[in-house]
Amino acid sequence: MPVPDFTLPPFGRRWLQRLPATPPAWLLVHSLNQLQKRQVLAADMSLLSGKTFAVEICDAGLTLTFRADDERFHTGNSGDAPDLRLAANLADFLRLMLREEDPDTLFFSRRLRIEGDTELGLIVKNLLDSVDWDSTPLRRFMQH
Amino acid sequence: MQRLPELICPAGSLPALKAAIDNGADAVYLGLKNDTNARNFAGLNFDHRSASEGIRYARDHKRKVLMAINTYARGGDSLRWRAAIDEAAALGVDAVILADLGLLAYAHERHPALRLHLSVQGSATNYEAINLAQSLFGVQRAVLPRVLTLDQVRHVIANTSVEIEVFGFGSLCVMVEGRCLLSSYATGESPNSHGVCSPARFVRWEDNGQGMDARLNHILIDRYGASETAGYPTLCKGRFEVEGHTDYVLEQPSSLNVLAMLPQLLDAGVAAIKVEGRQRSPAYVAQVTRALREALDQAGQSAQRFSVKPAWQQALAKVSEGQQVTLGAYDRPWK
Numbered sequence: 114m115p116v117p118d119f120t121l122p123p124f125g126r127r128w129l130q131r132l133p134a135t136p137p138a139w140l141l142v143h144s145l146n147q148l149q150k151r152q153v154l155a156a157d158m159s160l161l162s163g164k165t166f167a168v169e170i171c172d173a174g175l176t177l178t179f180r181a182d183d184e185r186f187h188t189g190n191s192g193d194a195p196d197l198r199l200a201a202n203l204a205d206f207l208r209l210m211l212r213e214e215d216p217d218t219l220f221f222s223r224r225l226r227i228e229g230d231t232e233l234g235l236i237v238k239n240l241l242d243s244v245d246w247d248s249t250p251l252r253r254f255m256q257h
Numbered sequence: 258m259q260r261l262p263e264l265i266c267p268a269g270s271l272p273a274l275k276a277a278i279d280n281g282a283d284a285v286y287l288g289l290k291n292d293t294n295a296r297n298f299a300g301l302n303f304d305h306r307s308a309s310e311g312i313r314y315a316r317d318h319k320r321k322v323l324m325a326i327n328t329y330a331r332g333g334d335s336l337r338w339r340a341a342i343d344e345a346a347a348l349g350v351d352a353v354i355l356a357d358l359g360l361l362a363y364a365h366e367r368h369p370a371l372r373l374h375l376s377v378q379g380s381a382t383n384y385e386a387i388n389l390a391q392s393l394f395g396v397q398r399a400v401l402p403r404v405l406t407l408d409q410v411r412h413v414i415a416n417t418s419v420e421i422e423v424f425g426f427g428s429l430c431v432m433v434e435g436r437c438l439l440s441s442y443a444t445g446e447s448p449n450s451h452g453v454c455s456p457a458r459f460v461r462w463e464d465n466g467q468g469m470d471a472r473l474n475h476i477l478i479d480r481y482g483a484s485e486t487a488g489y490p491t492l493c494k495g496r497f498e499v500e501g502h503t504d505y506v507l508e509q510p511s512s513l514n515v516l517a518m519l520p521q522l523l524d525a526g527v528a529a530i531k532v533e534g535r536q537r538s539p540a541y542v543a544q545v546t547r548a549l550r551e552a553l554d555q556a557g558q559s560a561q562r563f564s565v566k567p568a569w570q571q572a573l574a575k576v577s578e579g580q581q582v583t584l585g586a587y588d589r590p591w592k
Contacts, residue, residue, distance in 0.1 A: 221510075232460075240300055244272065245272050247275070
């Protein structure tokens with residue numbers, strides 16, 4: 114089922130902004146580490162090591178900051194200046210994750226912002242694209 | 258029912274390859290993770306393991322895999338390109354897509370059983386060039402640059418026994434492919450030499466408060482208003498000030514889309530229709546392949562009754578660069 118068109122309403126944004134960003138960032142980092150450990154995410158950590166990433170979910174008013182070292186991902190501090198910032202609304206991030214939309218399409222239509230180290234952005238994008246969900250229990254979510 | 262051209266779809270990753278095959282591609286084309294192919298982007302493309310798995314997947318579904326080795330080997334440093342051809346032969350791909358004359362000669366001599374396609378980067382725009390590649394290297398198919406009119410495509414096909422492949426959809430290059438050095442003016446690197454028009458490490462997108470600036474090696478190449486669609490950050494698609502006016506000087510970002518003239522392309526006898534976009538994600542490959550598969554099948558059943566379905570146009574328009582599509586050079590009524 115495709116992700117419906119939605120934007121989080123302002124009251125949702127106000128509510129979410131009161132919550133600390135750490136739990137969602139922790140969840141993201143934990144998921145990335147699990148995927149990497151199981152070799153679903155074939156990350157060449159030498160390309161990511163030392164870099165800080167910010168994922169800004171615009172309509173939620175939420176920015177998830179994390180960094181990578183030689184082995185794994187860690188939550189970062191929101192004050193850290195990111196090497197790469199990706200910004201979009203929640204619905205579009207979901208579409209990217211579920212492979213309903215391609216990031217170039219969202220970029221052309223200005224629904225995805227990529228700032229900072231463009232090459233790092235390409236590495237991350239291509240890393241996510243290379244995940245073969247067929248080899249994981251998540252495959253049933255990825256069928257078109 | 259007439260014999261349909263093969264639908265050739267791009268694969269920058271294993272999931273994209275599977276998406277192409279699952280949605281009806283007859284063949285996929287891919288490249289290795291280095292500068293031997295014209296989509297040499299960080300993190301993109303295949304290593305030996307993923308290429309083997311992709312070829313197995315294609316075989317299981319009775320589809321073909323082509324390998325693009327379509328940049329030009331640098332003088333004194335052709336080992337990597339030769340190694341790529343050897344690897345393609347060892348992997349058992351159905352054909353290699355080459356541009357460099359030296360590499361065509363190498364492949365022809367070293368791997369006589371390996372099928373050779375002349376890449377669009379080889380820049381053969383007339384049948385004499387194609388027939389020469391056939392007689393010298395046994396080239397069996399040539400991919401035409403996107404600068405010929407439909408009549409010119411017909412003329413080429415009428416004068417060669419080499420199979421002709423044309424582009425059907427994708428981000429449009431306005432240049433005669435294989436002859437473009439434009440990006441090297443800004444970065445010192447060009448598609449022919451390094452396999453990429455705008456190397457990502459030279460690209461910066463910056464929020465300027467009112468919109469977004471695109472810079473290539475610090476050169477401002479475009480400034481997008483908040484609601485304007487964006488394109489790839491290439492010099493050819495930038496806006497520049499010429500004699501007091503700022504506008505697109507060479508071309509506006511757009512995508513080629515041949516849906517409207519599929520019956521004519523079938524009638525012309527093209528052997529294959531290619532989709533651009535190895536740099537794109539599996540979602541793009543799935544959407545574009547599905548639309549073109551349906552359209553080709555319908556055009557093959559009856560050219561007279563063929564009509565372009567709005568759903569196909571919508572699917573293709575959505576993923577287009579600049580979100581606009583054109584018939585490009587095919588549709589030039591003048592000679």
